[in-house]
Amino acid sequence: MSRMRGVSLCLCLLGSSAWANPAAPLPGSLGHTQALPTLPAASSAPTHDTLAAPVKPTPPSATGKVAVPAPTSAAPLQTDPSQPKVSKPTLPPAPNAYWLSIIIDDLGGNLTRDRQVMALAPEIALAIMPDTAHSKTLAHEAREQGHTILLHMPMAPATGPYALSPEQSPTERAERLHQALQQVPGASGVNNHMGSRMTSDRAGMQQLMQLLAAKRLFFVDSRTSAATQAAASAQQAQLASLSRDVFLDDQNDLAHIRSEWRKGIALAKQQGSALLIGHPYPATLQVLREELPKLASQQIQLLPLKPLIALRGNRAMAAHGSGGIYQPKTTTPAQGGR
Numbered sequence: 001m002s003r004m005r006g007v008s009l010c011l012c013l014l015g016s017s018a019w020a021n022p023a024a025p026l027p028g029s030l031g032h033t034q035a036l037p038t039l040p041a042a043s044s045a046p047t048h049d050t051l052a053a054p055v056k057p058t059p060p061s062a063t064g065k066v067a068v069p070a071p072t073s074a075a076p077l078q079t080d081p082s083q084p085k086v087s088k089p090t091l092p093p094a095p096n097a098y099w100l101s102i103i104i105d106d107l108g109g110n111l112t113r114d115r116q117v118m119a120l121a122p123e124i125a126l127a128i129m130p131d132t133a134h135s136k137t138l139a140h141e142a143r144e145q146g147h148t149i150l151l152h153m154p155m156a157p158a159t160g161p162y163a164l165s166p167e168q169s170p171t172e173r174a175e176r177l178h179q180a181l182q183q184v185p186g187a188s189g190v191n192n193h194m195g196s197r198m199t200s201d202r203a204g205m206q207q208l209m210q211l212l213a214a215k216r217l218f219f220v221d222s223r224t225s226a227a228t229q230a231a232a233s234a235q236q237a238q239l240a241s242l243s244r245d246v247f248l249d250d251q252n253d254l255a256h257i258r259s260e261w262r263k264g265i266a267l268a269k270q271q272g273s274a275l276l277i278g279h280p281y282p283a284t285l286q287v288l289r290e291e292l293p294k295l296a297s298q299q300i301q302l303l304p305l306k307p308l309i310a311l312r313g314n315r316a317m318a319a320h321g322s323g324g325i326y327q328p329k330t331t332t333p334a335q336g337g338r
């Protein structure tokens with residue numbers, strides 16, 4: 001896929017200060033009874049006027065550029081002047097598109113494989129594990145190529161030197177997060193690896209979101225458990241966050257991945273955007289290579305994570321809450337799962 005498609009979106013508006021702390025609709029300000037706006041009918045022309053997110057893309061200007069408005073009440077991101085300036089992924093001016101963001105998890109262990117992920121599209125976010133041999137090298141290369149980098153943080157039932165669990169003291173969890181971030185330099189956000197047990201621990205998630213807020217990092221809830229408290233805790237803390245909509249490759253076979261891809265496309269057209277998470281399996285990469293070039297003809301635009309955060313404005317999608325407010329299921333997460 002060409003890396004220079006169309007006219008660049010004005011990502012400058014989403015730069016270091018614009019997205020980190022979107023004006024998150026919270027229970028107090030939004031109200032539990034406020035319904036999501038009506039979704040566009042499948043047969044009608046797409047219009048972002050009907051999307052749930054309070055931040056809407058504006059029509060193309062006379063210059064042909066599309067400006068995505070920045071959320072208000074922004075807090076500045078930490079910036080490191082020693083880091084190299086990188087080119088941003090380019091986006092075609094497609095105000096009538098539906099939006100799709102993709103994260104590939106579990107990276108850092110195999111540079112040859114992980115470079116294939118980077119080659120797919122610059123908008124794809126890389127979730128790098130801290131306890132892998134190449135985490136720092138990959139993070140450096142990904143940053144140079146303009147990818148969003150996530151710390152893919154192991155959480156219970158995951159184990160290991162960085163894994164977070166409810167039994168640890170808040171001090172130990174804070175130290176583990178600090179150490180893990182050292183292994184993935186340039187990460188602008190965090191998502192959970194496994195974590196069905198940890199993310200269902202409300203107090204632990206509240207602490208984590210406070211830690212991330214202090215570090216100006218956003219959170220992506222991988223939703224490995226329906227009982228996850230992560231996104232709800234992030235929303236309560238007014239921390240920029242997203243929740244995964246579709247896992248591409250719960251089953252590592254082509255037919256299943258193609259089916260999940262179609263679900264993701266359908267969901268993007270239903271609710272305006274969709275966030276997909278996959279793994280660097282050969283079958284997943286094959287499907288992405290086949291399907292990414294077809295997106296434009298389907299009115300789908302690939303979007304990096306930060307603009308998606310801005311577009312959604314921290315609101316929960318319909319499958320994860322009501323009226324934009326995250327509502328975790330109260331079911332006990334399965335033991336021994338992920």
Ligand SMILES: [Zn+2]
Nearest residue numbers: 105106193194
């Ligand atoms: Zn993972």
